[in-house]
Amino acid sequence: MAETEKLSASQRAKVRRLSAPKELAPDEEGGELNIVPFLDIVTNVLMFVLATVSVTFTATIDSYPPRAGGGAGRTPTTKTLSLTVIIVNEGFSIKASGGNVAPGCSDTGPGIAIPKKGNDYDFEGLRDCAAKLKSAAPEFESEEQVTISANPNIPYQLVIGAIDYLREVPNPNDPQKPRRLFPEVNFGLAR
Amino acid sequence: MANQPPPQAKPASTRAPQKQASMATYKRELRKQIKKRAAEPEINFLNITAMLDMMTIILVFLLKSMSAQSASLPKSQDLTMPNSLLTTEASQEGLAVLVSKSSIVVDDAEVCKVPADATHGVEAKYKRSGPNDLFIQPLAAQLQQWRERDRQIRLATGKDANASEAILIVDKDTPYRLLVEVLFTLGQSEFAKFHLMVMQAPKK
Incomplete structure (x- = not known):
């Protein structure tokens, strides 16, 4: 086996000098800002804001000024339903062009069309009644x-x-497309 | 001094000059040393681009969802908006009219107090002609000022200047009588469209 060739002193010195890790010049170091503490602060602030601010999603229902009497404002030229719902302490009283809707929503007559169920108002009953009234004549479908x-x-x-x-009723055939009932709301004034 | 001996020349080094290694050996040794003494790669900075992207998206989402609220909604026991099944976005246009349990506020200015029992509306002293009237005079006065400004803006921007719009933020326990008084006064003050603000139902 050949004897390992040894470096001379000057070669070793040169190797030491050349292999020493380079020190960065003052203008080379610090080129990047140390933004880690800044990011810590920003993240904490963001978490705090997210935890404390409760985002409320709102919607708006469009309506128009109330009319005295609560009925339709002009004389209709075609057959119209002219649905009026009066919320009373006993339930929902419903009036249409044919007169007062009787309890049970099947005929006209005196009484509260959709009485309360116990202490609660029967909103589903109101919706079903409105859908039934709308289906009573083909002219009412566009109303x-x-x-x-x-x-x-x-x-x-x-x-x-x-x-x-009163806005819409679920469509059992197509849950994505509910049937529109009465989305346009006017407020009436009790006489 | 003339008889002094001349300075002696430096004696030649007694050590024989060391034999230099071959260039290949020298280079091999140099590479080995460079590798050995190289400092561990230091992470001088974080790659924060992805994180900044994420934070920007969160910020934009927050700003967008907050701008969906047309007015700065006061969160207190005095004013709780009603819940609705609606999932549509809130309308942004119009004058914000707040009806809380204690007062009616228009454009950040309180116009009149609401009595504890508001089933007969506001107090008769605020009405035009007695307790049965629906017209609230201080509210109408405030609305008229805003309406005049809005009319000028609508004329300048080419919109229909015949009527203005209002966003109604009403407490969920407000009696119907008080609601109608506010709506009636708005209608009399040339506000033809109202946006009733409600809390949106969670999206399915």
Whole structure:
């Protein structure tokens, strides 16, 4: 085996010098800002904001100024339903062009069309009744206006609930496309 | 001094000059040493591009979802909006009219107090002609100022200047009588379209 060739002193010195890790010049180092602490702060602030700010998603229901009497404003030239829902303390009273809708929503006559179920208002009953009335004649299918009135003490949440349930009814054949009932709301003034 | 001996020349080094290794050996040794003494690669900076992208998206989402609210909604026991099944976006256009349990506020200015029992509307002193009237005078006065400004803006921007719009933010327990008084006064002040603000149902 051949003897390992040894470097001379000058060669070793040169190797030491050349293999030493290079020191960065002052203008070469610090080219990047150390933004890690900044990012820590920003992340903490972001987490704090996300935790404290409650994002509320809102929607708006469009409506028009109330009319005295609660009925339709002009004399219709064609047969119309002219649906009016009055929220009273006992339930929903419904009036249409044929007169007052009787309890059970099957005929005209005196009484509350959709009485309360116990202490709760029967919103689903109201929706089913509105759908039934709309289907009563082919001319009513294009009608989308409803007038809503209420007793003076009825809270706003109940009015919004009635508007919601009168807007549309689920379509069992196509759940993505509910059947439109009465999305256009007018407010009536009780005489 | 003339008789001093001349300085002696430096004696030649007694050590024989070391034999230099071949260039190949020298280079091999140099490479070995460079490899051995090389400093561990230091992470001088983080690649934060992906993180900044993510934070920007979150920020944009927050700003977008907050701008969906047309007015700065006061969050208190005094004003809780009603819940609705609606999932559509809120309308942005119109004057914000707030009806809380204690007051009616228009354009950040309180116009009148709401009594504890508001089933007869606001107090008669605010009405035009007694307790049965629906017209709230301080509210109408405030609305008229805003309406005049809005009319000028609508004329300048080519919109229909005949009527303005209002966003109604009403407490869920507000009696219907008070709601109608506010709506009636708005209608009398040439506001023809109302946007009733509600809390949106969760999207399916």
